[in-house]
Amino acid sequence: MDFATALQILDSTIRLATPLLLACLAGLFSERAGIFDIGLEGKMLAAAFFSAAFAAISGSVWVGLLAGIAASMVLSGIHGLASITFRGNQLISGVAINFLAAGLTVLVAQAWFNQGGRTPSLAGDARFNPIEWPLAGVMENIPLLGPVYAELVSGHTFLVYIGILAVPASWYVLFRTRFGLRLRAVGENPGAVDTAGISVVRLRYTAVAICGLLCGLAGAYLATGLAAGFVKDMSAGRGFIALAALIFAKWRPWYALSACLLFGLLEAIGNRYQNIEVIGITLPVQFMQALPYILTVVILAGFVGKAIPPRAGGEPYVKER
Amino acid sequence: MQKMPQWADVFLIPLISLLIAFFLSGLVILAIGESPIEAVQIMVTGALGSTYGWGYTLYYTTNFIFTGLAVAVAFHARLFNIGGEGQAMLGGLGVALVCLSINWPHWLLALPIAIVGGALFGAAWAAIPAYLQAKRGSHIVITTIMFNFIAAALLNYMLVNVMRPQGAMDPASARFPEGASLPTFQDLFATAENPLFRGAPINVTFFVAIAACFLVWWLIWRTRLGYQIRAFGHSETAAVYAGISPVKITIIAMLISGGLAGCMAINNVMGEAERLVLNSVEGAGFIGIAVALMGRSHPFGVFLAALLFGFLYQGGAELSLWSNIPRELIVVIQALVILFTGALDNMVRMPLERMFLAMRRSDTAQSERKPEAAE
Numbered sequence: 001m002d003f004a005t006a007l008q009i010l011d012s013t014i015r016l017a018t019p020l021l022l023a024c025l026a027g028l029f030s031e032r033a034g035i036f037d038i039g040l041e042g043k044m045l046a047a048a049f050f051s052a053a054f055a056a057i058s059g060s061v062w063v064g065l066l067a068g069i070a071a072s073m074v075l076s077g078i079h080g081l082a083s084i085t086f087r088g089n090q091l092i093s094g095v096a097i098n099f100l101a102a103g104l105t106v107l108v109a110q111a112w113f114n115q116g117g118r119t120p121s122l123a124g125d126a127r128f129n130p131i132e133w134p135l136a137g138v139m140e141n142i143p144l145l146g147p148v149y150a151e152l153v154s155g156h157t158f159l160v161y162i163g164i165l166a167v168p169a170s171w172y173v174l175f176r177t178r179f180g181l182r183l184r185a186v187g188e189n190p191g192a193v194d195t196a197g198i199s200v201v202r203l204r205y206t207a208v209a210i211c212g213l214l215c216g217l218a219g220a221y222l223a224t225g226l227a228a229g230f231v232k233d234m235s236a237g238r239g240f241i242a243l244a245a246l247i248f249a250k251w252r253p254w255y256a257l258s259a260c261l262l263f264g265l266l267e268a269i270g271n272r273y274q275n276i277e278v279i280g281i282t283l284p285v286q287f288m289q290a291l292p293y294i295l296t297v298v299i300l301a302g303f304v305g306k307a308i309p310p311r312a313g314g315e316p317y318v319k320e321r
Numbered sequence: 322m323q324k325m326p327q328w329a330d331v332f333l334i335p336l337i338s339l340l341i342a343f344f345l346s347g348l349v350i351l352a353i354g355e356s357p358i359e360a361v362q363i364m365v366t367g368a369l370g371s372t373y374g375w376g377y378t379l380y381y382t383t384n385f386i387f388t389g390l391a392v393a394v395a396f397h398a399r400l401f402n403i404g405g406e407g408q409a410m411l412g413g414l415g416v417a418l419v420c421l422s423i424n425w426p427h428w429l430l431a432l433p434i435a436i437v438g439g440a441l442f443g444a445a446w447a448a449i450p451a452y453l454q455a456k457r458g459s460h461i462v463i464t465t466i467m468f469n470f471i472a473a474a475l476l477n478y479m480l481v482n483v484m485r486p487q488g489a490m491d492p493a494s495a496r497f498p499e500g501a502s503l504p505t506f507q508d509l510f511a512t513a514e515n516p517l518f519r520g521a522p523i524n525v526t527f528f529v530a531i532a533a534c535f536l537v538w539w540l541i542w543r544t545r546l547g548y549q550i551r552a553f554g555h556s557e558t559a560a561v562y563a564g565i566s567p568v569k570i571t572i573i574a575m576l577i578s579g580g581l582a583g584c585m586a587i588n589n590v591m592g593e594a595e596r597l598v599l600n601s602v603e604g605a606g607f608i609g610i611a612v613a614l615m616g617r618s619h620p621f622g623v624f625l626a627a628l629l630f631g632f633l634y635q636g637g638a639e640l641s642l643w644s645n646i647p648r649e650l651i652v653v654i655q656a657l658v659i660l661f662t663g664a665l666d667n668m669v670r671m672p673l674e675r676m677f678l679a680m681r682r683s684d685t686a687q688s689e690r691k692p693e694a695a696e
Contacts, residue, residue: 038466082664091401091462093664095610096656103652110647111353117647240466247463284482290474293467300459
């Protein structure tokens with residue numbers, strides 16, 4: 001493998017890791033506040049469809065982005081209603097949201113565009129286009145550093161940079177602000193937060209709303225950045241890989257970045273090569289596809305660095321009278 | 322003290338939830354510019370208007386009984402098995418290996434062995450998440466989700482690289498031998514002058530599914546193991562105090578659950594396709610969740626809910642043929658049923674409980690007043 005190929009793989013790693021990263025951070029906020037969310041997949045899918053649909057109709061990707069975020073936040077609201085207000089089972093609610101998105105997107109796509117459950121192809125201003133950084137063209141001639149700058153740093157779409165910036169931002173919010181402290185506390189011991197006179201319900205709804213916002217960005221990136229339009233089931237399990245990455249990262253923002261880059265790299269390699277030879281053993285492409293899930297199970301099993309979820313995760317909070 | 326009578330808990334709440342789900346689905350149909358009444362008509366005639374339609378409805382019902390029972394058994398031990406999809410896929414692999422192993426002389430011989438094969442493979446696929454939950458405390462929901470994806474990759478590998486006959490293009494196994502072919506209802510019930518169930522895939526597996534319902538009922542409510550499973554599901558600490566091993570019950574309940582999901586393959590792989598194809602499960606493992614929730618984890622409820630979803634599935638297929646409504650409408654209905662009977666259960670339950678309490682209070686108030694009047 002030469003330098004140019006390696007650069008290309010790393011370049012697509014960044015692009016493929018972005019939706020995972022945004023969704024993973026979305027799950028981070030929700031689960032740190034004690035709301036399990038296996039509906040990341042559905043929210044991404046809904047955001048992907050509505051961003052593509054509104055971008056196609058209006059011709060502006062920004063309108064699409066807003067519509068995608070709105071769709072994702074509506075589903076987040078349902079999840080909040082079920083798991084916070086009505087104290088239902090958060091896992092079942094997540095399953096329902098995944099199906100709701102899978103069904104509704106195709107239904108509405110068929111009714112609006114009549115193209116068998118897809119949106120028209122997006123072009124021009126209806127998509128996020130690569131942003132060329134200054135001097136990328138000039139620096140290309142510098143050996144080693146130049147191509148790295150031109151391929152990896154420059155030339156991605158807006159949401160890729162947002163995704164990377166979201167990592168320090170999430171870290172700062174969660175670990176350096178009062179809001180973040182309270183949010184984490186509500187995921188560990190909601191009773192204590194309540195005793196301190198802070199509303200558990202409001203904190204959890206805020207966390208779920210942030211989750212919806214970030215999932216909306218992830219979905220919009222899928223349909224308007226990575227691809228050019230919506231196709232049926234286009235999230236293709238990415239929400240679950242993001243969930244896997246979240247566990248892999250042990251519910252921490254910086255680890256989430258590395259986990260998502262790792263899973264992005266696996267996907268990039270899987271896309272490029274059919275079979276991979278490692279020390280004389282041929283690994284089939286299916287193994288590469290399954291690897292993120294296998295790694296997550298290994299981590300969950302606790303044989304390599306045990307992952308411990310937030311303690312109050314999945315438990316509805318019942319105020320004592 | 323119970324807040325409301327049992328019949329309300331068992332019938333009224335699922336019924337109201339279902340009505341809300343159907344009402345919202347109707348609104349969805351209206352919103353995409355179609356007529357809900359016409360849609361219902363197409364679905365009823367398509368799914369229940371002929372023995373052909375019934376043949377498909379009952380075929381889907383059979384699938385959903387197995388996956389619904391699988392989720393229900395796990396629910397009794399308070400385990401949420403989302404892995405029915407993967408377990409049914411692996412069950413398909415088991416059934417296919419049994420059917421292809423020898424040239425079966427008769428289906429009556431092949432069927433029991435295939436049941437064992439499907440159940441073993443399904444159970445094996447549930448065993449690892451069960452062990453991890455019981456011994457290492459890994460959350461079973463996450464591990465079973467992961468195992469669904471691993472199962473899909475494994476099946477893909479097996480079909481493309483191992484089981485595909487030489488020269489074949491599509492990723493599928495060879496056809497099963499004649500002797501492993503299960504008789505369909507057409508073979509059983511159609512006569513020359515009365516061609517019933519023509520071309521429909523419903524087969525003898527339906528009776529196996531009914532038997533499975535009775536077996537699960539007997540297991541859960543009539544055996545010591547079933548009692549232990551229910552006790553563990555109600556309160557783990559109480560179960561431990563009573564000498565019930567949480568590790569043992571978790572693993573056994575998940576093995577039974579996975580085995581039931583794996584048995585679904587007798588219907589779709591051995592009974593219908595007669596070879597193993599990619600994506601033969603078609604989401605039935607997930608529908609099992611909706612079926613178990615609606616059926617309140619009771620085998621009879623599971624049977625009724627499976628019948629309802631069988632009707633919806635076949636009706637949905639007809640709908641996409643004869644109208645402009647895509648098949649995905651069924652996925653929306655399924656989502657709404659899961660949402661209202663599962664996650665938003667309290668939304669329906671709380672007002673009802675309040676209503677029953679108010680009724681009881683006014684009853685007791687009246688009965689208290691009477692003795693006073695007698696004095």
